[in-house]
Each structure stands twice: as C-alpha cells, then as structure tokens.
Amino acid sequence: MNFFPIATNIVDYLQDSVGLTNGLAMVLAALIHGSLLVGIFMGTPVVWIWGERKIAGRIQDRLGPTRVGGRFGWLQSVADGIKLIQKEDLVPPAADSMLYRMAPYMVCVAAFGTMMVLPFGETWVAVASDIGLYVLVAILSLEVIGIILAGYSSGSKWSLFGGMREAAQMVSYEIPLSLCAIIPITVAGSLNLVEITQLQSGWANNWLIFHDPFVLITFFVYFTVATASCKRAPFDLAEAESELVGGFHTEYSGMRWSFFFMGEYAAMFVVCAVAAILFLGGWNSGIAPLDAALLEMRALSADGSFQPMSYLSNAIGMGILISKGWALVFVQVWVRWTLPRLRIDQVMITCLKYLIPMSCFLFLGTICFPLVKFYFSAQWEPVMENGKQVEINGEKQWDLIDSNTSIWAPKADKWAKPNISAPAEDVETSQLILPNSTPIDDGELADVDRQVAGGTR
C-alpha cells in the first residue's frame, strides 16, 4: 500500500519551488488533494441532480428546469442546495435523536470513503492498495448501515418499513455484486484496481468486457446489481414514495435529507466508475496511439518529480474515467424514468432466483472459457498415430508403444496467445508463465520454462 503517491510529488514542488517548510507543504498538499476528492464527491450530485431532472423532463415530454441560471436551468442544483441549507433541522419527538442525527453522515462517509481507493489515474489514487476492490466493496457496504439506522431511529412506521426493505435488499444483493466483481478479477489476476486498468491499455478490444462472452454478460449483470445496490429505480423499494411516503427519509428535512442524496449520487458514481475500471478500460481511452502518448507523458515523472505534462496526462485520464462513469450514471437515470418499480417480493426473487444463479454460472464459465478457447484455437499435431511415435524437433514424444490410439498435442510454439498478457512488472515471472514466451539464453531458466510448459500441457 502506497500512501499518497501524488502528494509526495506536490510536496516536493511546494518545498523546492515555492519554498515552504516540510510540515506546511505536507498539510497544504493533503488539503489540495482532499478538496479535489471532495470536489468530485460533491460535484457528481450537483451535476446529476440537475441532469436527472432534465432527463426525466425530456422522457416525460416536459422541459424540466428552465429558469434558474439562464437557458437550461443549469443552476437548479445550487438553488436547491441553498434552499435546503435554509430549512429547519427537525428531529421528531419519537426519534432516537442521536442516531437520527448521525445516520446521514454515515451514508456520506461510506460513499466518500470509497474514493480513498478509487484510482482516477495511474498515479492519481489516494491509497494504491493491493486489494483495492476488496477495500472498496467493504467500505461501500457501510452505506446500508446509515440507511437502516435512519429508518429505525426515525420512530415512524414508514421509515421502519423502508429501513427493513433496504436491509433485506442489501443483504441479498451483496452476494451477486461480489460474485460479478470477482469475474473480471479472475480474468485480470489482480485485485489492484490500478493493475487491472493497466492491463486494458491499447485498443478497445483489450477491455475486459470484450475478453470473452461471459465477461460481456457479467457486465450487464453487474450493472443491474449495482443499480439495485444504490437503491435506484426499479429497485428503490427503500424509498418507494408512492407507498411509503419517502421510505427511510420520510422524517428528514433540510441538509440531513440532502446528505442522503449526496451519498446516493456519489455511490452511483462510484459503482459506475468501478464498472468502468473493471470492464471498460478505466482511464484508458481505447485508442492505442492516444493511450501510448498519455503513457509517455506520465512516464516523465517516473522518478517521483513534479512534471506538469505528467499531471496533464493524469488529468486527461481522470476526465476519461469520469466521462465513462457519468455515461453509466446516465443509463441509471434513463432506466429509472423508463421502468416501473418492482414489488419487494419481485426484487428478492430477481436477486435470489435469477441474479445469483446467473452470476455463479458466469463465474464458472469465465473460469472454463480459457480452456475451451485453448482447445479450439491451439494448432494440434499428432504425436502418436496408431501406436507409432511421431518425432517433433528430432525428439520422440511418448514412450508408449503398445497402444493403438492416436494422441494429439498442441504444437509447443503455437499456443493460443492470451488476449491479456501478464503484468509486465516481473519479466522473469511472465516468461515463466507465458507458454508462448520466446526461449531465453539462460540455460537454467529455459529448463524451468520447459518444465512449466510441460506441466501445463
């Protein structure tokens, strides 16, 4: 785990060029990067609450907000925010006042905490953990506690129903969510979100979604489950304003109410950004020459120094990742205003009867797919025909004589080339693992290579 790799860059810059002391430079750098993350965390709700109202308006043949801020009503979210800050902060007498006050913060903290491990660029990640995805899923699962506590502590029947529905839904939907997240992990062979994205550089066919048909289907299953885990329509049973008034947030008003929505929109962005990283190439643009140029620019600061071009490259990568995430958020908004809400039993049946078996099957299929692909794409050659050995490269391949069967084996030099190569960090290991690696001069290593290849065969 590498704490604040970019912060060291900017700390050096502040110390050497601006001339601050070490302590002040570190505090300033932490503030800069912290406020950048808060900006992303707050910016997503501001943009998408306006966006959702606009899109909903268009879908329902209305105009949506038009007045505030000129042509498109683009200041609507800001006006909403100012209105919500001015509202009175009410606590119902029946509520458990401490939990009632704390619950919105828990939702926000959980959604914001996930951004700690979310990589926006190759070096633009607060904590580049080896198990980034695992940490992210763990922190995101805290959000449900805030919702349940809000529902329980409000002291209202509507809220309690909303909280219970949320609990039941979340406990069920976490299973297919983790299963679907594991599938690209098994393909990439790493839990590190930075490494997973680095594997997908080059043309768009290197993206994991195009790796095999199972991963392609997994993307859609993951997206459905992610929509449900953000309690977005058609799975917004915890809210269900037509049955439960407002569900878990019935009793809330003002800023505390808006914290729930900040958390919800930020969580939507986070799960969509994770989908973009796992399946859609993350910060890679999908255009090989552009990615290569960005990589060159990024390599300028490989020694850890501050380079404006490298920052620009990371900023472009972050722009690409955020656009991909926002495109998926747009789909979630589109789905919300197109599909009707399910009933709670339908939600549970969708998860337990369809999504869990589907994700199990996809998991199995993704594991088996490389074997099947190898069987059909490798060039096979006879090593023994009717008990007679066939010589390859002057060597007899089998010692079996008294068999009338024919044995076919894949040509050693024509192994199916894997679509995704092993991470390039460890050259020796990748030479050992990859069957199609070129023979190396080092005698000992070549022996090991042959042994490994033989063992795999």
Add this chain to the structure above:
Amino acid sequence: MTYEKILFFIFAMSACGGALGVVLAQRVARMAFWLIVSLGSVAGLYFMLHADFVAATQIIIYVGGTLVLLIFGIMLTATGPHVKIQTSPGELVMGAAVGVTLLFLIQGTVRSVDWNKAAIVTSGGEFQQNEGQGYNPTGQGNTIRPLGMALLGLRPDKDLGAPEEAGLSSGYLFPFEIVSIHLLVVLVGASYLARAKQRTRPTV
C-alpha cells in the same frame, strides 16, 4: 509529533471512546452504532499498519455483516420503539473484572515486545530484516500475495531458511475448504429447519 502519531491518536481515541459508548449506552441500537465507531477505528489502525487486508475484512465482516444483522434483528423483534437493556450492578462488576484482566494481558504482551529493536527498523532508515515481533516496513503493500501463497502452502518467509528435514508447510487451503463446506451444510440445514412447514401459495 509526526502525522502518523496524530492519526494514530485520533483512531485510538475513537476506538476507546466507541468501546466506552457500547458499555455506557442504554439502547441496543445506540450500542450497535458505538460498536461501528469502535470497530471502524480499529480498522483504521490496521490500515495505518499497512495491514489493509485485515482492515477490509474487519469492515466487511463485523461492520458490514454482523452489525447489519444485529440492527436487522432489533428491528424485526422489537415490541416497542426503542429497545433498552438495563445492566445490573453485578454484571457491571463482572464486566469490569474481565476488562481489567484483559488489559493486564495486553499490557504483558506489549511489554514483551522489544520495541527498541522495532524502533531501529522503523526510524533508523536501514531496512534490516527484523526477526520476530515488531513493525516491518519492508512488507508494505504486499499483504495479499503472502496471504495467498500461505493459503496454498508456500511460505517463502519461513521455508527458505528452514532445515531440510522440517519439510514444507502444508498450507491452509484444505482446512479452508473443509470449513466452507461445513458452513454451507450448516446454512442448508438452518434454512431447512426454519422453512415454513405448510406450503404457501406462490404469490408471483
């Protein structure tokens, strides 16, 4: 005072404060909330020790799993609006006795570690391999690989210097699989016992 120390004190204070809150709170849901604070802060301490796998596991199992079930259980079984637990003085005395005993145990463990030796490694700058206990900065960011290898029976940290006749460690994959199948059987059995005896008409 370094920034790590400031962060450590923040997390340590909230872990202790959360633990006190669990003991002193009257309502069960508030206890659950303080438990979240305490366990989450301990997870933060694990993060600071670069044990991110343990930290994430702590969050996902205790905070995300057990406590959700706890609050869920309170909501489903509560007869009144806010369930309270009245602690009797005898229970308080017993709890205090257990707590003090545990405190002495932890204090004994802490004193048995050679912190001077560990301090050389952390602050001296020369990354010598520290045998035994203590903080090891050379292992940063590589928590999951050694764990996975140990699961499969590869222990590079132990096997490399070990005598030949000691043999290789056997790995934890087999016990892990046995435990997971055991849990699956328990789950199937529990759902069989808990299912409705009369077949209800499907509503869909």
